[in-house]
Amino acid sequence: MNITKQSDSGKLTLFLDGKLDTVTAPQLDAELKSAFEEYDTVEINLEKLAYISSAGLRVLHSNHKRVKGKKTMLISHANGTVLDIFESTSFSSFLNLI
Numbered sequence: 001m002n003i004t005k006q007s008d009s010g011k012l013t014l015f016l017d018g019k020l021d022t023v024t025a026p027q028l029d030a031e032l033k034s035a036f037e038e039y040d041t042v043e044i045n046l047e048k049l050a051y052i053s054s055a056g057l058r059v060l061h062s063n064h065k066r067v068k069g070k071k072t073m074l075i076s077h078a079n080g081t082v083l084d085i086f087e088s089t090s091f092s093s094f095l096n097l098i
Contacts, residue, residue, distance in 0.1 A: 001049075003031055011041040013076075017048040020056030028056070032063045032073075040071050043098075047077035052085055064095060074098050 001018035012035045020028060035042045044060075046052075064073055076098045078086065086092040 001027065003027065005031075005035075007039075010039065011043060012039040013043040013045055015045045015048065019051040019053075020049060020059075021051065021053040022055040025053070025055040025059045029059045029063070032059070036063070036067055036071050036073075041074065042071070043074040043076050045076050046079065046082050049079070049082055052082055057085070057089060057091060060091065060095065072096065 001016060001020055001024035004015040004017070006013045006015070014028075014031060014035065016028070018024070032042065032044075060073075060075070067073055074096045075086075078097065083092070083097075086095065086097070
């Protein structure tokens with residue numbers, strides 16, 4: 001998985017490209033922890049994400065819980081496959097999907 005970053009008006013956007021799985025989840029976790037040290041809002045753009053495993057879901061869930069009420073984590077441009085996973089796991093009920 002490749003992660004590209006773009007900063008704009010105090011917000012950082014992380015663009016994920018590839019698969020978010022057991023191998024790549026630690027990379028995203030590290031990026032999110034680092035991003036939230038500097039930014040109050042982090043958007044995770046999933047437009048080019050082909051797959052998300054339970055390990056990827058755990059990273060999103062743990063970081064959402066860690067920053068909830070203090071910072072903002074947004075999930076954008078999730079494709080149909082990823083949205084189906086969010087819905088079937090009830091992640092769509094608590095993630096900030098835009």
